[in-house]
Amino acid sequence: MQIMVCLKQILDPELPPRDFRLEKGEMTPAAEGVPLVMSSFDQNALEVGLQLREKMAGATVTAVTVGPEGAEDVLRKALAVKADRAVRVPLEQDSKLSGGIVAGLLAGAARELGADLVLCGRQAGDWDGGQVGLILAEELGWPGANLVTGIEPGSGGLVLKCELDEGYEVLEGNAPLVAVVTNHETNVLRIAKVKDTMAAMRKKVEQINVAPQGGRLELASLEIPVKEVNCEIIPGEDGVEKADNLFKRLLELKVL
């Protein structure tokens, strides 16, 4: 089984709102001084892929990213947790609202690699588009499973656990397929060993070139919302007093 995991490099979403700025005169966030990280749901997808490989003899995990050369950092991170191969599909354009273009490039890479199972995170932590994996299923003409938290080999194919709005379901399907992964306690990405991180620096990153196709959505404006909340700190010497005062305020605000 050839498992392909799609990874995106993004501005660190943990950046506090007070430090989040937009590039002057441009509809894009200021990137200077902001760390770049692997998008969090992609980390979950990578972990799902690694766990599946451990249960299937002969399975391989190939980490793929779309982006400029600097995006190879996320591939090194994947190699450090023992992905077998790392591939970058070059794209120099900005990633804003480009889910359709990126899905096309990833589909090209999946075909070239002969992937049987493609794993994607449910949405990137920057533009929050939430559609690359789903468009990818369409591009490849493969079945797509959404909000997957884990995959196991089964007697008749792959067994996927998927989140529902209330609860979950277990599905069985045959490769090739696309699985769009969401976070769960069982798929938090493992931590790389220091020696593996060092070794990953020396490993080869392959390149697959695919011609970008399709359009992106048209961004009309990007704004940081102004928050008008002034927090009223509840006074009190101890917990009991604070609880009393909080209770009073909630009654006054007529929400209790």
Added chain:
Amino acid sequence: MSLVLTCLFDQGSLSRDSLEALGAGKSIAAELGAVLAAAVIGAETGAIGAAAGEYGASKIYAVQDAALAQYYCEGYLAALEAVCRECEPAVVLFVTNAPGREMAPRLAKRLGRTALVDCLSFNADKETGSIVFTKPVFGGKAMAQVAMSDAPAVVALRRRSFEPARPEQAAAETIQVKPPAIPPNPFKLIERVEEQTAGVRLEDARVVVSGGQGLGGPENFALLEELAGLLGGAVGASRVAVDSGWVSSSKQVGQTGKIVAPDIYLAVGISGACQHLAGCSGSKVIVAVNTDPEAPIFGAARLGVVGDYKEVLPPLIEKVKEMA
């Protein structure tokens, strides 16, 4: 006359999500001078079609087939694609729930478009027929306005962001649509576990008591359960609490979890990451309880208690008991 098509996946009766889609669809149609239509899919679509008509849709596109008795992506996609080819809508509306999330991007791709997911509001221009939708990006740190000028605009609306439609007296015309083929479900259902929530559903609760990293472990959620229970509310959680395995992921509040808008949102030991606030910012009063006065949650809260929840919650619970 152009059409605004709302895609409904309910069987039997309309869910709150569908009512919100119809409500949003009605206002978009009014702005554009368009007709509100609904797509209904199932083995038997009569009742749901009639309900959609009662709630404002004046055209009902029905795809009725025994194979479509239960929702599955591939089959319902084929049905919706056939409806869109038949009626050529200007706008196609979904709700960002589990089916809407997967259908919107895939249907858009089939129609040669890119969908926009998780929209909060819209602005329509009647002259040009173009609509600008607003959606949160960067985990809610910024708002993007996206111009959808090519028809059809395929959009999934964030739950609890639009007023549900109200019943009205109107006659709807029903058009039966036959897809050229209905593909079988490529997945076999092994098991479906519907989570039974004791008490109120998180999204419908008037009071939500949420816990985060500051709780330090699953056992401390008992205090939150007790308070929520006394207030007829529900317990929520931050992503950290879910990823740590302390509570089930159906309790996760945030950009990618449940979107809640209660009267009181009590955030206990939650630092207030943007992606979490995106799920509760519609609450009337956010109350933060945190030992760290610098925690970002205080920037979003109306009321703040700086202190240890273990010292504040028990007397608060006593107060609530006295009231009852």
